[in-house]
Amino acid sequence: MNIDRTAWLHGATIASILLVCLVILSITLPRPYINSHPYRSEANHYMGHDIMVAKEGLTISEPSAVISLLERMGDNERHAAVGISLVDTSRWRMKVKVEDIQVSTHEELFDVRHNSELLFSRQYFRLGSILTLDVIPTDTDALCYYLLELDRLRCMNP
Template identity: 70%
Template sequence: MNNLRATWYHWLVIASVILACLVVLFMTLPRPYINSQPYRSVGHHFMGHELLDFKERFTISEPSAVLSVLERLGDKERHVAVGTSLVDVSRWRIKIKVEDVKASSQEELFDVSRNSELLFARQYFRIGSILNLAVIPTDSHSLCYYILELDRLRCMND
């Protein structure tokens, strides 16, 4: 009877050690991005019979990050740079706080009241806002994340 009890304790210790090793393994996985590497994307947004072109660039240089967007609508152009600080970074999540927003023009390129999804996205890029980015595992040359507050998926290449 004593041998069975001792065997049970041994298995409990072995399972605890294996579980601790798995936890350490998942906590020490590398960051989902390369530090100071700019990630870029190009996109289009159709607004009736007009086309808004935009180029995004996201660079994380710990402990901060910069998101810059260049928007073009016809012959008009606007550049917006959002400076952020990293609040929390893990393999699966990046939490950023908006610290600074600079725009080349305070005038919008389009009527934001008619494009509610773009207005909603702009409201989160205010000083003090916190955005949670859920990172989607990819290869080492791209960064894909889902912005929880905006319900948007972004994939960018280096």
Template identity: 90%
Template sequence: MNTNRTLCIHWAIIASILLACLAIFSITLPRPYINSQPYRSEANHYMGHDIMVAKEGLTISEPSAVISLLERMGDSERHAAVGISLVDTSRWQMKVKVEDIQASTREELFDVSHNAELLFSRQYFRLGSILTLAVIPTDTDALCYYLLELDRLRCMNP
């Protein structure tokens, strides 16, 4: 009887040490991004006979970040910058809050009524919006995340 009690105490101690090691390991994992490293991506959106080229940039400098966007369609061009603050960051998730939005023009480059998908993604970029980015681990320097509110996957290269 005494042997069983001693054995249970030893296993409880071993289990608590193991849990403590796992907790320390998960806490000390590096952030999914490099601070002050600019990340970039390019996309083409086909809209009927027109193509909109979008170049997106993300630079995270804790405790804030900037998303810059350049849209080009034909001869027209639109620049936008979104200032965000990091609410919470971990290895697996980032929560950001939209603090400032500046655009070169208020006019859209495309017909919003025919491209509702692009309009939907912009509606979340309003002052005070909180977005959740689920980080996807990669074996490269790329930053890949899934925007939960927009149902969008983004991968950006340094």
């Protein structure tokens, strides 16, 4: 009976040390982004004979962030800035809430009826919307995340 008690105490001690190490490791892991550092991406959307160039930027300055977007189609441009607040952040997930939206013009650059995919993305950027960003680890300084509500993968370089 004394041997069983000793074995149980050794097992409990090893388990508690392992648990403490895991907690310390999860606390010391860095955030997946650099605070107050701008991330950028560029995309081309082909719409029939036209090409819309979109440049997107993300700057996270806890407890808020700004998503900026420049859309260019031909000679027309549209700028948008979306102010978001960080509701919950962890190493692998960020929940954000849309707090403010400013656009240079309310005229669309393309016919939204024929490009429902882009229309859906815009509809989610409404005041009060909660978006979930699942962070994907990378070996570089790039920030890659999956937008759950939009079913979109985004990678941005610093």
